[in-house]
Amino acid sequence: MNTTSLTVHVNRLTGEIHIPGDKSISHRSIMFGAIAEGTTTITNFLTGDDCLSTISCFQKLGVEIIQDHEKVTIHGTGFEGLQEPSEILDVGNSGTTIRLMMGILAGRPFFSTLIGDDSIAKRPMTRVTKPLKALGAGIDGRSGGEYTPISIRGGSLKGIEYQVPVASAQVKSAILLAGLQAGGTTKVIETAKTRDHTERMIQHFGGAVEVDGLSVSVQGGQQLKAADVHVPGDISSAAFFLVAGAIVPNSEIILRNVGLNPSRTGIIDVMKEMGADLEIFNEDLAAFEPVGDMRIKTSSLKGMTIGGDLIPRLIDEIPVIALLATQAEGVTVIKDAEELKVKETNRIDTVVHELAKLGARIEATNDGMIIHGRTNLSGGIVDSYGDHRIGMMLAIAALICEKEVNLVDAGAISVSYPNFFSHLENLLS
Numbered sequence: 061m062n063t064t065s066l067t068v069h070v071n072r073l074t075g076e077i078h079i080p081g082d083k084s085i086s087h088r089s090i091m092f093g094a095i096a097e098g099t100t101t102i103t104n105f106l107t108g109d110d111c112l113s114t115i116s117c118f119q120k121l122g123v124e125i126i127q128d129h130e131k132v133t134i135h136g137t138g139f140e141g142l143q144e145p146s147e148i149l150d151v152g153n154s155g156t157t158i159r160l161m162m163g164i165l166a167g168r169p170f171f172s173t174l175i176g177d178d179s180i181a182k183r184p185m186t187r188v189t190k191p192l193k194a195l196g197a198g199i200d201g202r203s204g205g206e207y208t209p210i211s212i213r214g215g216s217l218k219g220i221e222y223q224v225p226v227a228s229a230q231v232k233s234a235i236l237l238a239g240l241q242a243g244g245t246t247k248v249i250e251t252a253k254t255r256d257h258t259e260r261m262i263q264h265f266g267g268a269v270e271v272d273g274l275s276v277s278v279q280g281g282q283q284l285k286a287a288d289v290h291v292p293g294d295i296s297s298a299a300f301f302l303v304a305g306a307i308v309p310n311s312e313i314i315l316r317n318v319g320l321n322p323s324r325t326g327i328i329d330v331m332k333e334m335g336a337d338l339e340i341f342n343e344d345l346a347a348f349e350p351v352g353d354m355r356i357k358t359s360s361l362k363g364m365t366i367g368g369d370l371i372p373r374l375i376d377e378i379p380v381i382a383l384l385a386t387q388a389e390g391v392t393v394i395k396d397a398e399e400l401k402v403k404e405t406n407r408i409d410t411v412v413h414e415l416a417k418l419g420a421r422i423e424a425t426n427d428g429m430i431i432h433g434r435t436n437l438s439g440g441i442v443d444s445y446g447d448h449r450i451g452m453m454l455a456i457a458a459l460i461c462e463k464e465v466n467l468v469d470a471g472a473i474s475v476s477y478p479n480f481f482s483h484l485e486n487l488l489s
């Protein structure tokens with residue numbers, strides 16, 4: 061059993077962190093760089109394992125990609141230049157990679173196979189394979205296209221209008237990426253607004269997309285042109301330090317260069333409503349993805365109900381919001397969040413189980429969880445279950461634990477935040 065001893069019982073966190081690049085935008089910058097014509101340079105690219113999987117998959121499709129730490133140069137081939145891979149495309153742990161790539165490969169007239177790790181093998185794919193089949197792609201997979209391995213023989217697609225049954229930016233993006241290669245118009249209608257990085261990328265790379273409330277349309281046959289991308293910091297990574305600053309006594313942390321796309325800022329709305337001492341400054345809202353700096357100080361918090369349209373705006377932050385809620389007075393209810401069950405782990409189960417081990421008063425519901433605050437956390441052996449966000453949440457929880465905490469499989473954290481522990485270390489001095 062590979063365990064890491066975590067820092068516990070911290071009496072102060074201070075300092076400044078430059079938040080690493082956004083994972084969703086880093087994936088898309090590689091994909092759009094590849095499907096556009098010309099040379100794209102990406103800066104502040106996230107070097108997490110998931111984004112490295114995206115690079116490796118596109119290299120297997122014949123795209124020349126040169127990575128030098130956070131700088132990546134892509135010699136884009138356009139959709140037409142992508143080549144049939146001679147190897148299986150391995151997406152590792154990355155749901156975003158497999159689902160968005162399916163959309164790209166659905167339009168390509170060749171055969172490809174996608175696999176991933178044990179977690180990917182359990183995540184649902186019909187949500188993507190079904191609309192892509194409706195566009196005309198040949199796709200199959202285990203259990204009728206629900207699970208990996210997925211094989212694709214793409215081809216001549218025809219635009220569709222599709223109501224997505226779950227709020228998922230990955231599904232929306234896969235359909236739009238296929239739609240860019242289809243005849244006519246492809247229209248996606250969402251149940252709730254999800255992150256719109258793909259729509260912004262299409263425009264940034266010279267394409268057109270029409271957004272009307274919850275519907276998003278693209279015309280097929282557009283030729284995208286290379287465009288440089290400076291990736292903003294990932295608010296989903298910043299979330300761990302926002303919560304740390306709020307719950308560790310005597311703290312003040314500055315977070316630099318955090319992405320502030322309104323489809324991702326649910327955590328800010330929630331923390332403010334709970335009473336957090338959180339300030340945003342140096343905002344640049346004119347950038348293609350808005351950014352700003354944040355200051356968080358130790359806060360006195362109260363519980364609240366989190367649900368509805370807010371959920372897609374903070375879906376990946378729910379594990380660490382649950383931790384925050386253990387330190388808020390009163391009850392916090394998280395509802396309408398069934399999607400948590402199909403992430404890297406069933407995050408309703410893993411959050412509730414691991415926080416309960418540390419002494420939190422938390423119970424699972426069908427669509428979320430209920431947390432009773434505030435509780436002192438003790439210690440013990442906790443497990444990430446190979447889920448990066450569970451691992452980081454537990455490392456932040458340990459900071460306020462009274463006894464020793466050991467984390468099983470801390471290595472999973474490198475999926476989205478390879479420098480997590482060194483950034484935390486810098487705040488301890």
Ligand SMILES: O=C(O)C1=C[C@@H](OP(=O)(O)O)[C@@H](O)[C@H](O)C1
Pocket residue numbers: 083084085156227228229230231233255375376399
């Ligand atoms: O489009 C994206 O980049 C993502 C969308 C979300 O997934 P869903 O589309 O499954 O909600 C999110 O949980 C994931 O971390 C990244």
Ligand SMILES: C=C(OP(=O)(O)O)C(=O)O
Pocket residue numbers: 083110153154155156157376403404449476
């Ligand atoms: C759900 C996540 O990512 P993905 O779906 O890309 O695996 C995440 O990063 O929390």
